[in-house]
Amino acid sequence: MALAAGARMYGAQIYNPAPVTALTPTPDGKWDVQTPHGTICANRIVNTAGFWAREYVVTATVPEVKALKKELAVIRDLEGSYYLRQERDGLLFGPYEKMEKMVLQDSWVRNGVPPGFGKELFESDLDRIMEHIEMAMEMVPVLKKADIINVVSGPITYTPDLLPMVGPHQGIHNYWTAIGFGYGVIHAGGIGKFLSDWMRNGEPPYDLIECDPNRYGRWTDVPFMCAKARESYGFNNVVGYPKEERFAGRPTCRTSGVFELLKDKGSMGFHAGWEQPHWFYKPGDDTGYKPSFRRTNWFEPVGRECKLVMEKVGVIDLTPFGKFLVKGKDSVKLLDRLFANTMPKVGQTNISHMLTPAGRVFAEVTITQLAPGEFLLITGSGSELHDLRWIETEAAEGGHDVDISNVTDDIGVLGIAGPNSRKVLQKLTDEDMSDAGFKFLQCKFIQLAGIPVRAIRISYTGELGWELYLDQKNMAAVYKAMMEAGKDSGIDNFGTYAMASLRLEKGFRGWGAEMNCDTNPLEAGLDYFIKLNKPADFIGKAALQEIKARGLKRKLSYLFVDTDDIDPEGNETIWHNGKVVGNTTSGAYSYSSQQSLAFGYLPVDLCSVGQKVE
Template identity: 35%
Template sequence: MKTQVRALVVGGGAVGTSIAYHLAKAGWSDVMLLERDELTAGSTWHAAGLLPYFNMSYATTWIHDHSIKLYKTLEAETGLDAGFFVVGNLRMAQTKARMDEYMLYAATAETVGVPFEWMSPAQIRERWPLVRTDDLEGAIYHPTDGYINPADVTMAMAKGARQRGVSIERRWQVDGYEWTGSAWRVSCTKMVEKGGNLVAGDEQVVIEAEHVVTATGNHAQRTARLLGIRIPAIPVEHQYIVTEPDPALVAWRKDNPQHPVLRDADAKWYVREERGGWILGPYERGAPARFLYDVPESFRADLFPLDLDRIEEEYMSMIHRIPSSEEVGLKDDYNGPICYTPDGNPLLGPAPGLRNMWLAEGFSFGITAAGGAGHYLAQLMVEGEAEIDMASLDPRRYGDWMTTEYAARKNEEAYEHVYILHHPDEERPACRPLRTAPSYDRMKARGAQFGTVNGWERPNYFGPPDAPEAFDHDARSFRRGGWWQYAVDEATAIREGVGMIDASAFTKHLLRGPGAAAFLDWFTTNRLPRVGRINLTYALTGAGTTRTEYTIVRLAEDTFYLVSAGAWHAYDGDFLAKAVADRVAEFGPMWLEDCTTKYGVFAVAGPKSRDLLKGLVRDAEPETALSNKRFPWLSARRIELGMVPVNAIRVAYTGELGWELHHPMEMQNHLFDRIMEAGEAHGLRLVGARAQNWLRQEKSYRAFGNELGRDATPLEADLPRFVDMGKDFHGKAEMEATGVRSKCVTLLVDGPDDADPWGREALYDGERRVGRLTSGGYSVAFGKSIGMGYVDPAFATPGTRLKVRMMGALWDAEITEDSPYDPKNERIRVDG
């Protein structure tokens, strides 16, 4: 057994073996995989083996697509049949809303190139007569996927890994991790079987590995404790049943190929053929989280007792949909743990706070994702970046505020929501409210309908103050939901009057010290601002793509206040902290402080914003305190508003005259009350995130996680004004070498009267797909839909007319100039 390797993979399920296989395939021959039991002994062995393409995440769709394509090649490579049955996948809809969901999903699938077909109830009935269709609206059909044998595909990838030099060692348990500064020392114990249980034996070994990947599945909480971090991956019970042969199915199969996998999302189940019978897998309410702290030593390839009462509704609905199954008896049942995360997406990427430690945990659809997860994680590890933006799967999307209780309850909710309508404006209720700014109750009393950003409650829009609790849920839609008119009114208020937005969730860091200026000059693309000024800038990945967007406020020669996206707090903080630590020796002493929860932020914007704030500012000459002469655009000043000391920044994400008011969090309610009182005379309106999202698109302001990410450079985002090519900065050479593969543009869309794009839609020139939207919404300035996205550079010229796919149809769209609203920034710069 080796004791020194380049990469050590811990966990021998489908995900772990895929990672080992792909690391070797990428050229890392010195790879070892450890499994505490036998390969596939975790959730892999009892998985149903389904391979659903359906996913609302762009990155996850790529991962699933790679898996499905990979699995079809394994037998030719390894000689082992992976057990892949390409029978197709029919996802049915009982309602028009469900069909709307499928059309939105199809927009994402289309941008990845996933094949699908639309089917009417009559077409379903004609092709698969065992399915009852009289109460269906239709279906989406994927002809290229189906189901696979989880053990077979895992063994095929394991053999492929061994053929490339990977060492796979079974019955070894990891008991400790120690970082030496250059490698991990991993303490391992040989496991032996006693009385049917696995127990620690006497043999121990220490393995030194440059990189470690954990793919420990149900044991993720033990892994978290050993590493001293938090991993919100906790299993939830999932049960499925296998029936005896169905005579009607057996008869039908005499003249037909295997039946496709069926999914009745409104009934919350999947069904597939199994030896002449059916497998029913429900996603019911009330499935509990298990192993919140550890997996019992006695639990190996074991199952939980079946709870048939919990799935009675789903069982009866299967009989309704497949009437021939009513007289068929039950043959087998399974109730096993499947790991989940709070948002249902896996944790795939660097571990927070640690070097060369990679997580591959929380795979609720592990068989579907395993092949692609190994492929793209290997790219991250070997090449430094993957070809797709992996931020939405990054383990650092959850911060230190996340607890075991939170993860367990949210994971139960994620399981329950597998088949609940996934509105693009979906806001799930479990564990809320949790993180609230002081003014939360004040905003709620004024009709705030909240969403969550990194656990923070943030107003999405303001509805009726006396709305019932169900109002926000009832307002959702795949088209223009009940919230739409409120957002229109809020956006109009900022364009014509004045509005206030709660932006307290912003990520905020303070960097100071003799080395701070030189470090930031190397770390970011733009020139640094002078004292009292601000700039917008980008930190790049090693591949030259956009890693983080910062607004930098220079408070003193050696003191900088950095503001970045609120949704990416731990993601940005970990990246920044590691970069600072790595460069202290080169640039000099510097100290980093995370002050996110120390300061709240109100953004006051609109033509009347200066007039409103004049009434609050305490200054010897209040009439000129906010003038262009004393407080120019893109500058920052310490001012007093009532009794509150405020670090005011003259910038507005809405593209209007405005200020961000960064204030002590403990004084927020006082400031809120004073602004509301002063605003009465000016028609002040509280504004939510949805209206702000529309307004920033009218100004072509890119958003991190949408237009900005690790799959495009700032030059591809068409932001050369924020890149100082006259200096050296991290990732510059790689950015230049990449060139411009696609280009970010803004489009105005002549879409349907009842819908706007969501930012997932494909763009066409005739029959040719030439790009995709990354943002979408409605423009109050132009009275039509608006979107931003990426196109082939040949189509990026303003005036180019394209088509955008919305709700299954193609609609006219025209590329505009950058910042179609107020392109000269005259409204932002207006004096007074």
């Protein structure tokens, strides 16, 4: 009620109850919202129609609680999987039962919440939560004497990964969401401020990509949602680990053309619906997923894969990349407006960045001009629809005559890297793969083992390598041909963990870690890719010029970390002289230098070579 009162004070109009009977987009980009009170015309709509409740127990007055001089602190017992807090002179107890015992409203998932359901509750079921009640009684003995005066059992909304869905929706103009809050109204004030700032300023006030509604695509079907909701609910009070994997609902319909060949050879990771190998097994390895805060069973195999790529040749499945085709009369104009780098020539590739109006890094994209006015854009798996929405919005609002296609699911990608990669590919093609014949960042359409492939000379490992783009149906054939052709070169598979280590050794930044909507490209060390002198007035150009003129307060630094068997992952606090001065963004073990590495942001005066921090 306090939030509603505050909203009214600033001019908001609240209709309650006001069921929405229809939503109709208008030609000018607005929405007609039909309600029993009439039709409301809105520039934007925000879907906040989720509802929250849970089965919890309220006790009568507990003398020991009433006698307290101050309110009891909230207790959250992870082992017992419950929370306990003071409710007036009594106690409120809220458990999270195990995933096997939680009740999933399958019909609601498939058919929607019944129209007449509002604040109704379900029949209580104390037997389902009894083990949690007993554990709470052991933790807080006064509960054993307390009288239960109320049991509340109602629905609670859960997303597949437990995080809410906040922000504009890709594919539906001016449609925003703020749903999936498993903990309810407690987030309302902060999320309302976050969304209103975004709408007013044209960009998020800070980075919340973990909550981006566009992290889910059409691959998110009902069986996946049900399996993941059950899993996420059951995992609500468990310890989370670095590099954590959760396996319910997998695999989805998103599997690459080599998934069947690779699925039993290594440890698979989940990337935006895709299965992608993290590391591969050899005889004698301790296999499977073994979570830990320390180096675990993947450590030695990943070192083996790094050595493979640095000394011989390795192959990796990169299909989860987001892939878009942009073409049309205004394609160059649109991309010049969106990206801070100049556009590559036909047959060439470059790295470019989309910036926000305030000059922060919204996305990093690899751009290739395939033919005059036709571009292939490649982004990370986790930012596929995040980036596509930004591109589509600018195209629509700027009136650009372009055709934008999301070809992510149609095109497979194989990466090949290492000093012997050229030798392997040359065996399979008549194209000149020499350094002079196939230059760095060049793109060519070639035949590989008789199969059409678009090859780009680029590799995130920092070694000699190519990314091979081809039809999904041809991936297995090309993969097998490369593995056969590379036998005498020592070819083998490598996964994303090895690539992460190698890219850090090379000093390559990663979007979502070293750069995001909380950083500008100058402090991230991306000056080479930012063309402030290009004629086009790209988004964020003016803001970036101001930032450059003012000077930087912090910069991304390359850190050598002294540690035993715990490597930095990112978001670790950096200290200097007893004060917090920055944070790491990512980290990994370097097998070639035999020590841990990390990127981190530090004040400019602490960025000199040899500076010691903690």
